[in-house]
Amino acid sequence: MAGHSSASAAKVGDNRFLRLVATVSTVAGWISAGMIVAAVAITCQMIFIRFVLNGSTIWQTEAVIYLVIGATLVGLPYVQRLRGHVNVDLVPLSLARPVRKILAIFTLSLSCAIVAVMLWYGYDYWHFAWSRGWTSDTVWAVPLWIPYLALPIGFGLFLLQLVADLVAVILDIDAPFGLEDS
Numbered sequence: 001m002a003g004h005s006s007a008s009a010a011k012v013g014d015n016r017f018l019r020l021v022a023t024v025s026t027v028a029g030w031i032s033a034g035m036i037v038a039a040v041a042i043t044c045q046m047i048f049i050r051f052v053l054n055g056s057t058i059w060q061t062e063a064v065i066y067l068v069i070g071a072t073l074v075g076l077p078y079v080q081r082l083r084g085h086v087n088v089d090l091v092p093l094s095l096a097r098p099v100r101k102i103l104a105i106f107t108l109s110l111s112c113a114i115v116a117v118m119l120w121y122g123y124d125y126w127h128f129a130w131s132r133g134w135t136s137d138t139v140w141a142v143p144l145w146i147p148y149l150a151l152p153i154g155f156g157l158f159l160l161q162l163v164a165d166l167v168a169v170i171l172d173i174d175a176p177f178g179l180e181d182s
Contacts (some may be wrong), residue, residue, distance in 0.1 A: 007081050010165055013173040021164035022081060028157050029078025035071035039135045059140040066147035075153025077161035083178050092177045101169060104176030108166040115159045122151030 012018035046060035055110075079085055123180050130145035168174035 007177055008099055010080075010161075010168060010178065011174040012164075012168070013171075015168070015171070015173055018164050018168055018173065021077075021160055024157065025081040025161050026075035028074050029081075032071040032075030034076065035067045035074065038072075039067040039071070042067070058138075059142075062136060062140055062142065066142070066150075070147060070150035070154075074157070076154050076158035080158060080161045080165065083092040086175070088180060089177055092179055097176070099175040100179065104169050105166065108162060108169065112159060112162045112166065115155055115162060119152060119155035119159055122148075122155050126152050 006038050010022065012022050027106075042060050042064050046064075048062075049055045049057050092103060095103060124147040126145060129143075129148045134144040135141040136144060165174070170178050
């Protein structure tokens with residue numbers, strides 16, 4: 001069943017916290033987009049070096065991989081703010097607004113708990129790489145704490161956006177699941 005959801009970008013109202021989080025999420029989205037553009041430019045440069053100049057590449061493949069993964073993680077809060085993540089709204093659409101609000105609070109709280117666990121382990125993994133001085137096993141030997149930093153930053157910002165969404169639903173600034181009553 002294909003169709004367009006009636007959900008819209010998260011509303012912030014006059015709440016300063018929600019506006020601040022929306023701004024941070026938007027900046028993260030722009031940074032993520034910049035990382036994708038950089039990855040595409042590096043890929044084009046790599047193709048030129050390999051196939052036009054018949055040279056070898058050292059760092060390009062690894063850099064592109066780290067940039068795309070980092071862009072995915074750093075872009076999480078922006079996609080959440082725009083409600084771009086996969087959403088099955090069949091159950092919320094069939095519920096009355098008060099029940100929909102309870103379900104939204106439950107699912108956002110559960111999402112916050114799961115992302116908090118991922119943030120904790122992402123930070124732990126990053127810190128382990130940083131404190132041990134890990135480097136990649138390639139000629140470039142990039143210090144792995146640099147690309148691994150996308151884990152705590154991405155999940156931290158994603159958690160912040162989820163908390164903002166939860167606050168917006170609790171304070172009735174935004175509709176549960178972004179679904180207005182029809």
